[in-house]
Amino acid sequence: MREVEIKALLVDPYQNTPVVLLKDQGSEKVVPIWIGTPEATAIAIALQEREFPRPLTHDLLQNVIDAMGGELDMVVIDHIEDSTYYATLFIRDREGEIHEIDARPSDSIALALRTGSPIYIAEEVFAASAIDLPYEDDDQQREQFRVFVEKDMNLAEFKKFIQ
Amino acid sequence: MREVEIKALLVDPYQNTPVVLLKDQGSEKVVPIWIGTPEATAIAIALQEREFPRPLTHDLLQNVIDAMGGELDMVVIDHIEDSTYYATLFIRDREGEIHEIDARPSDSIALALRTGSPIYIAEEVFAASAIDLPYEDDDQQREQFRVFVEKDMNLAEFKKFIQ
Numbered sequence: 001m002r003e004v005e006i007k008a009l010l011v012d013p014y015q016n017t018p019v020v021l022l023k024d025q026g027s028e029k030v031v032p033i034w035i036g037t038p039e040a041t042a043i044a045i046a047l048q049e050r051e052f053p054r055p056l057t058h059d060l061l062q063n064v065i066d067a068m069g070g071e072l073d074m075v076v077i078d079h080i081e082d083s084t085y086y087a088t089l090f091i092r093d094r095e096g097e098i099h100e101i102d103a104r105p106s107d108s109i110a111l112a113l114r115t116g117s118p119i120y121i122a123e124e125v126f127a128a129s130a131i132d133l134p135y136e137d138d139d140q141q142r143e144q145f146r147v148f149v150e151k152d153m154n155l156a157e158f159k160k161f162i163q
Numbered sequence: 164m165r166e167v168e169i170k171a172l173l174v175d176p177y178q179n180t181p182v183v184l185l186k187d188q189g190s191e192k193v194v195p196i197w198i199g200t201p202e203a204t205a206i207a208i209a210l211q212e213r214e215f216p217r218p219l220t221h222d223l224l225q226n227v228i229d230a231m232g233g234e235l236d237m238v239v240i241d242h243i244e245d246s247t248y249y250a251t252l253f254i255r256d257r258e259g260e261i262h263e264i265d266a267r268p269s270d271s272i273a274l275a276l277r278t279g280s281p282i283y284i285a286e287e288v289f290a291a292s293a294i295d296l297p298y299e300d301d302d303q304q305r306e307q308f309r310v311f312v313e314k315d316m317n318l319a320e321f322k323k324f325i326q
Contacts, residue, residue, distance in 0.1 A: 003209035014274070038204075038220070039220070041201075053247075053265050054247065054249075055265060055266060055267065055270075056267075057201070057202070057205075057220050057221070057224070058220070060224065060250075060252075060264070060270050061220070061223065061224050061227065062223050063264050063265070064224065064227060064228060064252070064254065064262075064264055065227060065231075067254065067262040067264050067275075068228075068231050068233055068254065068256055068262060070227075070231055071258075084216075084217065086217075089223075089227070091227065091230065093231055093232075099227075099230040099231060101226050101227055101230050102226070103218060103223050103226075104217050104218065104219075104223075107218075107220050107223050116199050118217065123233075144279075148288060
């Protein structure tokens, strides 16, 4: 298993779909995961550490886990099947029992960002899907790839684009 | 407190926003609540009893509550402030303790539909916001109001409209 961090949230210029790039902490490789628009927005909001007056859906999920005395130990993106990634939430309840709950990677990431929990990726998923960063790490190339998160994310632009 | 049921999910022709109409079981009045597009979709999917291969966000919320041994006793739309409706989830844990969790009505309804839990509305909210059904209960008027849920909801049309 490899711990990953969110390298970027961008829009795939070919499929016109949000993609999150998860970067392996032990190498320069990234795993791209295509996600839905509402989940991309939920991730973007967490990355920006923006607060809203009312709890959004993933905030509510976090609040429910908190209220019930649970804690999100980690999320693991653990397999891939027919180009679909599967993840598992590991929630520890107040008795210390761990509950493994099937989830989409997008929801898992949106939640892990809120709880500060680590995100792992199984070795076989990494082997099957890791790539080099699909753009050079300079401003011009980033611009071409419509990278909205990283050092200088612009959520308004991102939302405009994905709408 | 009054128990309500979902009368319709429609698009407000004036504000171009999804609205859920909650009908009081004891009268012909409805309470309209304006909601976001992703939550409208989550409600529409639950009303249609459609199943997806992967858990959507509100399915995940339901699965987390289940896994931790909780149960959604009810949701209550309990106050309104500056035109914003507030709701509370009442989740009973396996020790029987009730946790009251602040939520948006849209998330609360999307969850209650999945768990089969009752939806209540506080008397003062009802008094402040209940109206007569904003269209006649015949096909032509329903059509004008773009009512997508009721006897004959068309989710594809609904999604096309709200996109």
